[in-house]
Amino acid sequence: MTAAPPRTVLGIETSCDETSAAVLAAGGAGAARLASCVILSQDVHRVYRGVVPELASRAHLVAVGDVVDRALADAGAALADVDLLAVTEGPGLVGALLVGVTYAKGLACATGTPLVGVHHLEGHLFGTALEDPDAVPPFVALLVSGGHSMLLDVPAWGDYRLLGETRDDAVGEAFDKVGSLLGLGYPGGPAIERAAATGDPARYRFPRPMLHRGQRPGDADYFDLSMSGLKTALIHAVRASKDLDADRPHLARGFQDAVIDVLVAKTLRAVEATGHRRAVLGGGVACNRALRAALARALADEGATLHAPSPRLATDNAAMIARAGLFRAAEAGRPVEAAARLPFPGLDRR
Ligand code: KG4
Ligand code: ZN
Numbered sequence: 001m002t003a004a005p006p007r008t009v010l011g012i013e014t015s016c017d018e019t020s021a022a023v024l025a026a027g028g029a030g031a032a033r034l035a036s037c038v039i040l041s042q043d044v045h046r047v048y049r050g051v052v053p054e055l056a057s058r059a060h061l062v063a064v065g066d067v068v069d070r071a072l073a074d075a076g077a078a079l080a081d082v083d084l085l086a087v088t089e090g091p092g093l094v095g096a097l098l099v100g101v102t103y104a105k106g107l108a109c110a111t112g113t114p115l116v117g118v119h120h121l122e123g124h125l126f127g128t129a130l131e132d133p134d135a136v137p138p139f140v141a142l143l144v145s146g147g148h149s150m151l152l153d154v155p156a157w158g159d160y161r162l163l164g165e166t167r168d169d170a171v172g173e174a175f176d177k178v179g180s181l182l183g184l185g186y187p188g189g190p191a192i193e194r195a196a197a198t199g200d201p202a203r204y205r206f207p208r209p210m211l212h213r214g215q216r217p218g219d220a221d222y223f224d225l226s227m228s229g230l231k232t233a234l235i236h237a238v239r240a241s242k243d244l245d246a247d248r249p250h251l252a253r254g255f256q257d258a259v260i261d262v263l264v265a266k267t268l269r270a271v272e273a274t275g276h277r278r279a280v281l282g283g284g285v286a287c288n289r290a291l292r293a294a295l296a297r298a299l300a301d302e303g304a305t306l307h308a309p310s311p312r313l314a315t316d317n318a319a320m321i322a323r324a325g326l327f328r329a330a331e332a333g334r335p336v337e338a339a340a341r342l343p344f345p346g347l348d349r350r
Helices: 053-075 094-111 120-130 171-181 188-196 228-240 244-274 289-301 318-327
Strands: 008-013 018-026 032-041 084-090 115-119 139-144 149-156 159-165 278-282 305-307
Touching (some): 008 053, 008 094, 008 318, 018 053, 018 318, 032 053, 053 094, 084 318, 094 115, 115 120, 120 139, 120 149, 139 244, 149 244, 159 244, 171 244, 188 244, 188 289, 244 278, 244 289, 289 305
Parallel strands (some): 008 084, 139 278
Antiparallel strands (some): 008 018
16 A cells, blocks of 8 residues: 555556556646656567567567666656556566566565556556546447457446457457558558558448347347458458459458448447447557547537547557556555456456
8 A cells, every 4th residue: 555645656568569668747636647658669570570479578678677767767757756666467468568567576676666567458548538638437448459359338447347349359450460461561550541541442341240230239249349250351352352452452441441330330339328428449449540530420420529549648658557557556565467368457247
């Protein structure tokens, strides 16, 4: 337990391929100002067309000390000013997590500063609130990243009800796989978005998985997502293409439109089912401008608003970890261990 509420939080994130540290200045009544945020992306994975876990761990090991020092310097803070350390303990690549967790434990040990472990996805829920004071519960959350895709009912911070999740690939993972199928490199998301911008929406009409009119609230697939059928449709279309260079933008557009249609429809269902007037978008796929525009439009038609983070806070970063750590400050002192799989705290999977 921390004696007084923390004023300066240092967050550390190393769950995948971003080494990040951030300093948060906490104000009263849960307000928090981001004093600094440093994100070092590992370009090594672009060379190997995907995240290579062992290379991610090594890159974190090389960078974590400098990234933390830079974040402190940018904030004009010294280690002695930090009164709470927050680190991502899972889920993610265990070797990558271990680097951040071990480094944070070392800092905690050397300075006597309390340390709290943060769940990466709870971090993504808090990311938008750092920039948008209205991105607070009650809301519906659509978390779409490279590792996870879920739709949540969030009546209050720490109180999460799972409405739906992907049954196979995460949405970002599907973007990455289709990107590679189209010869667009890694990560696929931004490359598909760029290619789709000049694509003809009428050229390819791909299936909208788990979306049909007959679905009713209470049906198992009403909120759930699935990417595998859509991926298969893309594989067939790529094989049938006689000129992939010419068809690439249209294939990218057809894929992106199908994903967006599904995500928009499921988010609207969640808004309708919960009665919440706000939807918060998080995770790397939240960078997609076509998705943001479509969601904002559809929600506005229902009298609801979209709250989406800037691209910097949508992808993995330590600012969101510091913010979630501030919320979990009372848990400092509980053992922190890197874990590839970790139950989402406060999540009701009903
Ligand atoms: O949240 P994130 O940085 O890492 C995970 O926790 O997974 O998300 C990375 C994912 C990648 O799959 C990437 O392709 C996707 O986010 N992504 C995008 C876009 N930018 C990143 N997907 C679609 N459109 C984008 N513009
Ligand atoms: Zn993430």
